[in-house]
Amino acid sequence: MLPVYRQKDTLVHGLHPLTSLLLIACMLAAALLLDNPLHLALLAAGMLSLVLTAEVARECAVFLRLGLFMAALVLLINPLVNHQGTHVLVYGPRVPALGRLDITLEALAYGAVSGFRLLLVVAVFGLAGTILNPDELLSLLSRFSFRTSLSAALAVRLYPSMVAEAREIREVQLARGERLRGGGRWERARAHFPFWMALFQGSLDRAACIAESMSARGFGRGKATRRRRPFRGRDAVFAALSLLGLAGAVFLAAGGKGDYGFFPTLENPLRGFTP
Structure with missing residues (x-):
């Protein structure tokens, strides 16, 4: 069963819903745009610190198990269907119409990084479900589409x-x-x-x-006053950092610094950190 959101007295749960949404968007964009394993490792470290700060490790465990299972499938299947690379680890049999089924180091590394990226994407959605207050988020979105947000709120x-x-x-x-x-x-x-x-x-x-x-309660009888969470200083700081991280991920991806070459040989991952 998927975990249900629970309000906690933490810094992350006390953020404005817009700030939390920007934080999730930044992590998701970085996971999808960056290929360099070191960049992905830094993203994983940041997500881990966020999980520990929000005290949602137990809630995120469901998504992590699902992500690990999917990552393991990618890691196992990719070397069997991708035979590119120069460093052969296992010489497989020759199959008609498919050629020689060799397992290379490069294909194994590509499968590992692809599975790790998939794990991060699943973890981002799991983190979003545990730190985003659905009521406040839908209240924020209701300014753009009231009927859609009302339907989503009732479903939630x-x-x-x-x-x-x-x-x-x-x-x-x-x-x-x-x-x-x-x-x-x-x-x-x-x-x-x-x-x-x-x-x-x-x-x-x-x-x-x-x-x-x-x-x-008078629904549909006109607008009523309601309490809105104020946008405080820490929200501005986290929002600025999220926008900066999002811009950095887009800049690295557009400039080629976020790319990583697996074939024909593995590149130096430190290349993405040099001008």
């Missing part, structure tokens, strides 16, 4: 309650001795039908309760 609100209710329904079915596994497809479908019907009815009940609550 309903997701945790649906997960909790699904778990309770499943436990009740197991306690009653109902078989949810085994048998053919028809038997499994019949066993799960009450589960989905109960979950559907619960969703309708929650939707009706939310509609009644919104109506009782």
Whole structure:
């Protein structure tokens, strides 16, 4: 199950939603634009420090496990399908129409860096889900599209309650001795039908309760005053650093300093740090 956002008394959770959004955009752009493994390692170190500062290591573990699994697949598959490079580690058999299936050092390094980049991208989205307050973020986006942000806010609100209710329904079915596994497809479908019907009815009940609550609070009767989080000095500092990092990533990628050559031989990664 994906983790649910929880407000914590940390520096990262106390940032303005616009600042947090810029911070996430900076890290995502750097992970997608930069190829140099040293640049990616620096980005990983910065993300790790942010995770520790926000105290969300346990929440991000779900995304890290998913990212590690995907990175391992890339690392294993790439050397088997990419045979470029001059340093052959394993001489494979010759396959008709495919040639010789050799495993090279360069292909292995390319797979490792590609998997590491994929891990960073997954980690960025995981970090965004744990440090971005969905209510404040959707309130910020409502200035541009109110109906879209309202639909997204309702979906975000309903997701945790649906997960909790699904778990309770499943436990009740197991306690009653109902078989949810085994048998053919028809038997499994019949066993799960009450589960989905109960979950559907619960969703309708929650939707009706939310509609009644919104109506009782005067939704749609004109604008009401609401508290907005002030944009403080630390928000300006983090926003400036995020914009600077975003501009630096774009500059390095456009100037070729963020690139890294894997074939035919591995380049010196320090080349991206020299003028």
